[in-house]
Each structure stands twice: as C-alpha cells, then as structure tokens.
Amino acid sequence: MKPRLSLVAAPLTLSDRYGAFAQAANTEPSFGLVCLAAVARETGAEVLIVEAAAENLGVNRTLARLLPFHPHVVGISATTAGICAAAELAAQVKAQCPQTYVLVGGCHVTALPEESLREFPAFDLIAIGEGEATLRELLQRLAQDGRLPLDVAGTAARKDGLEFRNPPRPIIANLDELPLPAWSLLPGFPKAFRPAPMRIRRWPCASIVLSRGCPNQCSFCDRSVFGSQCRAYSPEYAVRLIRDLRDNYGVQEILLEDDTFTLSRQRVSEFCDRLLSERLNITWSCLARADRVTPELLHSMRRAGCWHISYGIESGDPELLKAMHKNLDLTQIEAALRWSKEAGLRTKGFFMTGFPGETRESLATTATFALSLPLDEVSVMQLTPFPGSELYQQADVLGTMERDWRRMNTLNTVFVPNGLTREDLDAARDKLMRRFYLRPCVLLDHLRALFRRPRLLGPMLRAVLALLRGTKRGVT
Numbered sequence: 240m241k242p243r244l245s246l247v248a249a250p251l252t253l254s255d256r257y258g259a260f261a262q263a264a265n266t267e268p269s270f271g272l273v274c275l276a277a278v279a280r281e282t283g284a285e286v287l288i289v290e291a292a293a294e295n296l297g298v299n300r301t302l303a304r305l306l307p308f309h310p311h312v313v314g315i316s317a318t319t320a321g322i323c324a325a326a327e328l329a330a331q332v333k334a335q336c337p338q339t340y341v342l343v344g345g346c347h348v349t350a351l352p353e354e355s356l357r358e359f360p361a362f363d364l365i366a367i368g369e370g371e372a373t374l375r376e377l378l379q380r381l382a383q384d385g386r387l388p389l390d391v392a393g394t395a396a397r398k399d400g401l402e403f404r405n406p407p408r409p410i411i412a413n414l415d416e417l418p419l420p421a422w423s424l425l426p427g428f429p430k431a432f433r434p435a436p437m438r439i440r441r442w443p444c445a446s447i448v449l450s451r452g453c454p455n456q457c458s459f460c461d462r463s464v465f466g467s468q469c470r471a472y473s474p475e476y477a478v479r480l481i482r483d484l485r486d487n488y489g490v491q492e493i494l495l496e497d498d499t500f501t502l503s504r505q506r507v508s509e510f511c512d513r514l515l516s517e518r519l520n521i522t523w524s525c526l527a528r529a530d531r532v533t534p535e536l537l538h539s540m541r542r543a544g545c546w547h548i549s550y551g552i553e554s555g556d557p558e559l560l561k562a563m564h565k566n567l568d569l570t571q572i573e574a575a576l577r578w579s580k581e582a583g584l585r586t587k588g589f590f591m592t593g594f595p596g597e598t599r600e601s602l603a604t605t606a607t608f609a610l611s612l613p614l615d616e617v618s619v620m621q622l623t624p625f626p627g628s629e630l631y632q633q634a635d636v637l638g639t640m641e642r643d644w645r646r647m648n649t650l651n652t653v654f655v656p657n658g659l660t661r662e663d664l665d666a667a668r669d670k671l672m673r674r675f676y677l678r679p680c681v682l683l684d685h686l687r688a689l690f691r692r693p694r695l696l697g698p699m700l701r702a703v704l705a706l707l708r709g710t711k712r713g714v715t
Contacts, residue, residue, distance in 0.1 A: 249321030329361035350627030352395035461627030511543035555608025
C-alpha cells in the first residue's frame, strides 16, 4: 500500500496560545513539520500538512481540512499547551475514521510518553525525541504490512490496555543526511504566514532551525526531544537551505530559531563567510547566549546580514541565575549587549519572573537591570516548569503548581514560588513591560522603525494595543 500521512500542528488557536497578545502573534509555520514531511515523501508516502496553529484553526476546521485526504496516519505535533487540543482532534479523528492511526510527537509526549497514552486514549502511538528516522521506519513498515507497528525504536505504544516504551532511538548524528524541508506542501507559503511585526525587516520570511540539542543545564528547560549533545547542519547545508528558500520561494529574511545559535563560534563564522561569498542578499535574526559571542563574531554576523539578536537574560539577580544553572554573570550580559550595539545590531532580552527563591526584592532588581541595558525590546514571561525539566520534578516542593496543560504557555502564571503570590508575579511582569516600552526613547525608536517600514504600521499598532490590554488585565 502507499501510505497517506497527514501532518498536523495541534489546533491551538492564537487566543489559546497568546491570550490578549493574539493580535500581535507569530503565525510562522512549524519547521519540524516540513522536515518530517520531506522524509515521509522520500518513503513514497503521500503527505498533507495542516498548519492548524499558524492558520488559527480550531478542531472542526482542522478536521475539515484533513479528513477529505483520507489519511492512513494522522501525525500530530504538540507542545504542552497544545496537548489537550491534540487529544480533542485525535478523538474526533478516531470517532469518524476508526481505522486511522493517530501518531503524536513533540516535547510534551516525549517527556511523558506512558502518561500521555493513559491520559489520552485516542493516541495510538507516541514518537519520542526527534522524529525523522522513526517516521521513516513506521511508514516503510506500514507500506509493507498494511498496519502501523508497535515495536519501533523511539516510540511508546499501548497493547491489551497496557502502555509500554520501546528502546530509545539513537540521535541523528549527521543532520546533513536529511532532505531539504518540504516547503511546497505549505499552501500559500511564504506569504500566507507572518512572524511578530518587530521580528522582521523584510518580507516574505521563513523560520528555520540549524542546530539541535543544548549542552547547557538550565533547570527550567526541557531537553528531552533533542538531548544535550549539540548537532548542527554544516554551513554548506545551511546556506543551501537558505538558497532554496530564496530562489524557489522568494524569501528575503530568515529567522533562526536555534536555542543557542552561537554555541559554536567557528561554525557561525564559517556560515557568515559562506553567506557573504555566495551573495545571497538575505537579512536574518537569531538567538544567542551572552557568553558565546565576541565583538569580532558579532561584526562578522552583521556584515553577513544579521540585524537582530536576542539573548536569554532571565533575571538580574546573580543568586537566581546561579540557582537556575544559567552559568552567566551580569558582566557577561552587559558586555554582550554592548558589543551587539557596537556592531549595529538591534537587541532583545528575554526575562522570566517566578523562579524558586524569587522575592519582591529580586523582581525589582531584575526590572532595574533590564532598564539599564542597551535593549531595544524585551519579552517578560512567567516561569513555567514544563514536563521534562528539572523544575517540573521539584515544583510542588518549591512552590504551588497548577497542572493545567492548556494554560502552560509561559504567559499564564501556573507556578508561584514559595513566599510570593500570583498577584506579585503578574504585577511585576506588567510593570516591567510598561516601564520599558512606554519610555520616550523606546517609543521614538519604534516610530523611527515605522517610518523606515511603513507597511508595519498596522501590525505595530495591533502589537501596542495588545501590550496595553495584556498588561492592564493580565493575559487571560
């Protein structure tokens, strides 16, 4: 048989994901789905992608999109916040097409495979970790045997009412062996999708990830999908991927979504050199760690088209940074931001409130630190102990944890550390956001950006209104 596979991003609407900030939301498609789709096509399978989250589809509209395809397998990718929506979709698929297999992957089920099978009976099979090699074997055996196997490495399954986990699958050591992403399966790509307005200088754009795995040990992070060993596409492959996007889809800007793009300074330097030598005329942005950049590297990135860099700062309290195993000190953060501005890059800082040990004094310290830094933008999120993270195991001892998967989007306050209240955390986040963005210098800077890019006027106004609404009444 020739398998038909529907790959679906869990149908979590923009309001579910972003609350009051939905009008300024990111609607970029999932890089993971187009990578999986490319592998599936290599096996000979017919593939349909439904970007339910990016297209703001609920369960019913998602079903209307995928059921006419008559898939043998529906593969759903879900975060923790989207796992209940994935379960609702799976239940409807099984109700209307009982013979269709439901395969689920992503960070939540990777961290809690057996638990997810018990909690959500419509899930037939869980893909643990990165999915390309697992999906390839599943589809090949489905084509051969006419049914989905339950004994494939890197999966968890259910038999006779009992959940079990198969042996783990080795990580993909050489990412260059993977095919180029199947962008052609995204209807309307790239112009049908948009990131948050301040993330782009040119349009259309695309979001990609050039590395997997993170060796850092931050206690709030879940590394269960890609592990602690960093692997990356070679600079040659990375530039080929970008050339494909530019030449075949008209993409002018790239958003690099690697957790720590600058982990290997040599690889980044080679990547920049290749971008320059091939004259791709692409602008791009990335995320970085403050201890993995140098003035020379940042200037090289700027010459190669980088214009925006984001840093995970988290807190301005040195003791909290130490407790969360961030392994950064404030002087490194200050230096990285100073060097970034000297290189001509716009800067953004990510902060979190509500770490175990947080106090009203530490919240005030973080706000003061954030306002002292040469940042153009900030994002302030609520600490969320996700399944798979070190903090998830300790949450009930270190504070009060609300295990409502739907609310775990880093915007809602689901964890309150001992000694503070939910109101303390919400007020601290809102105050920092307002103090930062309502400063005259920041307002003037954003007005200048609008004059340079007038087509962003509508998205920018929506973003400002979302900020004011979200910080006035809370996220939900």
